[in-house]
Amino acid sequence: MHWTFTGGGPHPVGMVTLGERPATRVRHTPRPSSVQLKIVMAVSGALALLYLVAHMIGNLKIFLGADAINTYAAWLRTVGEPALPAETLLWIVRAVLTVAIVAHIVSAVILTRRAHRARPIKYAHRPPVKGSYAARTMRWGGVIIVLFVIYHLLDLTTGTLNPNGVSGDVHANVVADFAPHRWYVTLFYAIAVVAVGFHVRHGLWSGLQTLGRSSAAAQNTLKGVALVVAVALTVGFLSVPFAVLTGLVR
Amino acid sequence: MRLNLRIWRQAGPEDKGRLVAYRVDDADEDMSFLELLDVLNEKLVLDGDEPVAFDHDCREGICGACSMVINGQPHGPQKATTTCQLHLRHFRDGESITIEPFRAAAFPVVKDLVVDRGALDRIVASGGYISAPTGAAPEAHATPVPKANADRAFTAAACIGCGACVAACPNGSASLFVGAKITHLGELPQGQPERSDRVVRMVETHDAEGFGGCTNTGECTVACPKEIPLDVISQLNRDYLHATTGGRRTA
Structure with a gap:
């Protein structure tokens, strides 16, 4: 470190210029840095969350009747026409979402591996003290969600695993899907939605903290917001199979 | 009071280490947690055994030297308290206490409960x-x-x-x-x-x-x-x- 003293003269306050500090890298620095990975987690998670909110609101159209949701599904494929060819916006959304999810998973895997390496020897006795259930289940919860998303795409997007499986007839597909005798499908759906709820409950708050939007004063408010969003998403998504099971939607 | 301790013993960085059980019969509830280890170590030395190595310095909660995980909690169960300021009155007579070093790859164990x-x-x-230039101290009120x-x-x-x-x-x-x-x-x-x-x-x-x-x-x-x-x-x-x-x- 060297100093350039530019002060003095009649004024008692001097000014110094900080010299260039030589880089002193001793050992291998992991790239990307842990904070960069967290930023990727936060931004990709935010994109996925925006999609989830839109998806949940779209699902509620089933309560307005078969026409409403089928028309909405068709609109998703034609929106942007005639300026854009059919399904262009749909595929843009799908591409962005895929990139976000892949980035989210890759970052999570790198961070998890680093976390395991950071504590090679576990405590013989360590009860969880503070960390919420949501915080502790982020990793396995994420795995459940990925498995469900794969099934969900094969079920209600491609129709491959759907008992009805008619493209464009969303209403009939959903009603057939959640029929009472297919209780295991509904159960898997419910478990995945609850996992999403927990994931969002910790993830939304954690993302805001990562993007530097948390302060001592705002922390409880942000946690409250995350909880409200998580509960709203969970209830919204669960309302559809619940309505089919109880015969509200048939 | 009587306490059953399970303490991590590790002879050196290369040793595998293990939890060893000890019993202290003459603990006092007014003792600090480090004094409990002092009492145990006195006994171990008298018996010709190797005393438990642990980090400590100021023993008034300001230096940050004491480092151990007590029943799964760093510095023990008392909130906002370092191990040296933790007193045995927070434990029950006859209680079993597990004492481990801070666990992290970045904190290699030197010996027993001492980590680097x-x-x-x-x-x-x-x-x-x-970075601050040396010389006369600047006027403290110059920078609001x-x-x-x-x-x-x-x-x-x-x-x-x-x-x-x-x-x-x-x-x-x-x-x-x-x-x-x-x-x-x-x-x-x-x-x-x-x-x-x-x-x-x-x-x-x-x-x-x-x-x-x-x-x-x-x-x-x-x-x-x-x-x-x-x-x-x-x-x-x-x-x-x-x-x-x-x-x-x-x-």
Whole structure:
């Protein structure tokens, strides 16, 4: 470190210029840095969350009747026409979402591996003290969600695993899907939605903290917001199979 | 009072280590936890056994030397208390207590409960300081600091660098420690010239030392004997984002 003293003269306050500090890298620095990975987690998670909110609101159209949701599904494929060819916006959304999810998973895997390496020897006795259930289940919860998303795409997007499986007839597909005798499908759906709820409950708050939007004063408010969003998403998504099971939607 | 202890014994860095059971019959509820270990060690020495090695220095809760995990909690069950200030009255007569060293790859065990926390020093050396010209001390009132900033800097500066945050973190991250230094220096005028450089270098060193990433579980701030708040990590993230996206970073 060297100093350039530019002060003095009649004024008692001097000014110094900080010299260039030589880089002193001793050992291998992991790239990307842990904070960069967290930023990727936060931004990709935010994109996925925006999609989830839109998806949940779209699902509620089933309560307005078969026409409403089928028309909405068709609109998703034609929106942007005639300026854009059919399904262009749909595929843009799908591409962005895929990139976000892949980035989210890759970052999570790198961070998890680093976390395991950071504590090679576990405590013989360590009860969880503070960390919420949501915080502790982020990793396995994420795995459940990925498995469900794969099934969900094969079920209600491609129709491959759907008992009805008619493209464009969303209403009939959903009603057939959640029929009472297919209780295991509904159960898997419910478990995945609850996992999403927990994931969002910790993830939304954690993302805001990562993007530097948390302060001592705002922390409880942000946690409250995350909880409200998580509960709203969970209830919204669960309302559809619940309505089919109880015969509200048939 | 009588206490059943299970203490991690490890002869050296290469030793595998194991938990060994001891019984202390003549403990007193007014003893500090370190005094309990002193009593045990006196007995071990008289019996010709190797005493339990543990770190300690000031024994008044300000130096950050004592480091052990008591029943799964760094510095034990008492909130905002270092091990040296923890008294046996917080334990029941006949209770079983497991004592382990701080567990982290970046904190290799030297012996028994003593770990090498030099990694934290290297993080500080990489940026946790301000550069100041030597000579006559400047007039203290020459640089105004708003009360709110001074308070926040002081809260963060209370960090004694004990490493309990790392010991408590499920990811073995030292983010609370780094965040405390970033906030402490970043809230003050003297910290500004090196602010961007500091956060980038400290995070680099943090990662290179083998600490994990933060997942905002909040375990660290509960374990912290100085109650450093979690929002210092948010500050760390914000400063890092600012420093790496601005394009005006000094290096």
